[in-house]
Amino acid sequence: MSLPVDRDLEKPLIALSGVSKTYAHEGVPVHALRGIEVAAARGELLAVMGPSGSGKSTLLHVLGLLDADYQGTYHFDGELISGRDGDELSGLRNREIGFVFQQFLLLPQLSILENATLPALYTRDRAPDVCEKLARQCLIEVGLADRLDHRPNELSSGQRQRAAIARALVNEPRLILADEPTGALDSKTAQEIMDLFLQLHAAGSTIVLITHDLDVASAAERIVHIRDGQIIDGLL
Amino acid sequence: MGSFRLLLRFAVEGLRGQRGRSILTMLGMGIGTASVVVVVSIGLVGRDYVVSLIEGVGSNLVFVYGTGIGPKPTQLSFEDLDLMQERVRGVGAMAPVLDDAATIAIKGEPRVVAVLGSTADYAQVRNLKMIEGRFFTETEDDNLAKVAVISKELHQEKFGGRSVEGESVRLFDLRFRIIGVYKEGVESAAALEKSEAAGMVAIAPFWTLKQVGNAEVVDTLYIQAESPEAVGTVVSDARDVIVAQYGSTDGFTIESLDTYLTLVEQISDAITLGLMAIAGVSLLVGGIGIMNIMLVTVTERTRDIGIRLALGAGRRDILAQFLLEAGILSVSGGLLGVLIGAGAPLYVGFVYDVPVPVSVISVLVAFGVSMSVGIFFGLYPARKAAGMNIVDSLGYE
Numbered sequence: 001m002s003l004p005v006d007r008d009l010e011k012p013l014i015a016l017s018g019v020s021k022t023y024a025h026e027g028v029p030v031h032a033l034r035g036i037e038v039a040a041a042r043g044e045l046l047a048v049m050g051p052s053g054s055g056k057s058t059l060l061h062v063l064g065l066l067d068a069d070y071q072g073t074y075h076f077d078g079e080l081i082s083g084r085d086g087d088e089l090s091g092l093r094n095r096e097i098g099f100v101f102q103q104f105l106l107l108p109q110l111s112i113l114e115n116a117t118l119p120a121l122y123t124r125d126r127a128p129d130v131c132e133k134l135a136r137q138c139l140i141e142v143g144l145a146d147r148l149d150h151r152p153n154e155l156s157s158g159q160r161q162r163a164a165i166a167r168a169l170v171n172e173p174r175l176i177l178a179d180e181p182t183g184a185l186d187s188k189t190a191q192e193i194m195d196l197f198l199q200l201h202a203a204g205s206t207i208v209l210i211t212h213d214l215d216v217a218s219a220a221e222r223i224v225h226i227r228d229g230q231i232i233d234g235l236l
Numbered sequence: 237m238g239s240f241r242l243l244l245r246f247a248v249e250g251l252r253g254q255r256g257r258s259i260l261t262m263l264g265m266g267i268g269t270a271s272v273v274v275v276v277s278i279g280l281v282g283r284d285y286v287v288s289l290i291e292g293v294g295s296n297l298v299f300v301y302g303t304g305i306g307p308k309p310t311q312l313s314f315e316d317l318d319l320m321q322e323r324v325r326g327v328g329a330m331a332p333v334l335d336d337a338a339t340i341a342i343k344g345e346p347r348v349v350a351v352l353g354s355t356a357d358y359a360q361v362r363n364l365k366m367i368e369g370r371f372f373t374e375t376e377d378d379n380l381a382k383v384a385v386i387s388k389e390l391h392q393e394k395f396g397g398r399s400v401e402g403e404s405v406r407l408f409d410l411r412f413r414i415i416g417v418y419k420e421g422v423e424s425a426a427a428l429e430k431s432e433a434a435g436m437v438a439i440a441p442f443w444t445l446k447q448v449g450n451a452e453v454v455d456t457l458y459i460q461a462e463s464p465e466a467v468g469t470v471v472s473d474a475r476d477v478i479v480a481q482y483g484s485t486d487g488f489t490i491e492s493l494d495t496y497l498t499l500v501e502q503i504s505d506a507i508t509l510g511l512m513a514i515a516g517v518s519l520l521v522g523g524i525g526i527m528n529i530m531l532v533t534v535t536e537r538t539r540d541i542g543i544r545l546a547l548g549a550g551r552r553d554i555l556a557q558f559l560l561e562a563g564i565l566s567v568s569g570g571l572l573g574v575l576i577g578a579g580a581p582l583y584v585g586f587v588y589d590v591p592v593p594v595s596v597i598s599v600l601v602a603f604g605v606s607m608s609v610g611i612f613f614g615l616y617p618a619r620k621a622a623g624m625n626i627v628d629s630l631g632y633e
Contacts, residue, residue, distance in 0.1 A: 122544070124242075
């Protein structure tokens, strides 16, 4: 394993060990993940690269606690979180992980500000106006100060992705998971979004980028390749 | 509390997104609730009406009469009357009735009219209202005075509504001075039970008619108990007299209006209950409507739910949100139903100036039931929403 930058992988933020997942597709067992060993250090910008069908989406689901049905162990900040129950996982997902999806996945009936406020509201430990203030701050940071009351369909796709990033940041999560964040964008907008990720990285965020695009992956400090459900390093 | 307000906000937002069908679902629930309230109101009105008819015949009334059918002659005799006066306790007033008929000339035509003979208490016992003049007195009865009061109907036919002052009528070839015109306290009592005082009737003093008409038996004896509590005593004492005289009560009817009242109340309660069950079905249909709409909503909002779960909403948050949506639908439908169900009778009562009771209990029950129907039928869709697989519902695989 090569480390281009000095990162402390002795105490990683996230660490998967021996993670396997098999599901039945039309009666045929599909080995989506086979013994995945991967870790990301605090503050690292890590890219997971692989073609479609390689298992990278499944890996994202496991990392994002969206899918808890797998074998192996998952340590988050040194704590074993694999095998925890749904309520605990939704709490962790809410506080510790910010998602950025290829399709943005904003709620169309809510304004950008309401969308960005949502994760903070679900934390339930702050008053709604405090949550909204935090969301407003994040939206200003991503450059949407003058779009707060717009609905997603009134924005360009680049702006939508910015809004989604603001939503991912509102609870100041320790991990940002981005799934093909530039996949639905033109190259100029994609570059702007990548710049935003680099900015966040420079500010100390731990980011895992999942992509099949080498241009995107090359912005990362470190790339791991996944193929047929296995990490295959050193092949490229 | 803050989190409840938040969920309420999400639920309202969700409903606002599909305003048309939310309103239609509400309407379905409203109609169900309204029909329960209306049905119970109708039941109560009907019951009050029938009860008032029966009570209008006379309060605390006990009546005794022989049917004439049986091995022995079963007709009340004048001796029985004396025994009744002696032995029956708790009596407020007594009015024996002789039932005869006579032909009189009305506008030159001979017409048969009923002629009743009774005591001065009859007017009170049978709840008669004097329209003109007065009823005869005990003294007139004792003196065999030839006076009569006539019914409103007879008054109308014979005198065309003119004053009866100084008028008389020929009965059994004798001239009876007409001293008053009466009507029954509750006129439609005639429709409910054959009333001897209804129709073309002249009432003369008891002893006068006994003599004039050569009466040998008493047709009916009305006894008004002195209080509602005394009704039972009056009935059993009167029964004892009949048994002492005839060996059994076969061929005699000794009953109080209470018997009828209880029966009517039982019947109207049963009818109301039956109608309520039917109305309840429409509540059930409304509830199924809610379940149907919520299932559609949950399916349509699969991605919405997936996103919320990914952002860290708990399963309970999702469950509560959709349960609240169903609850809002059914509660507002219930309110609407109560508004219609209670408003319509009140409006009708206001317009036609009749008191239409609206049962507060039926309003509360209908409202409570509609709410629980909403929660009950909302539970399944809400559980379905809360149990969604996040990865599948995000739908990008």
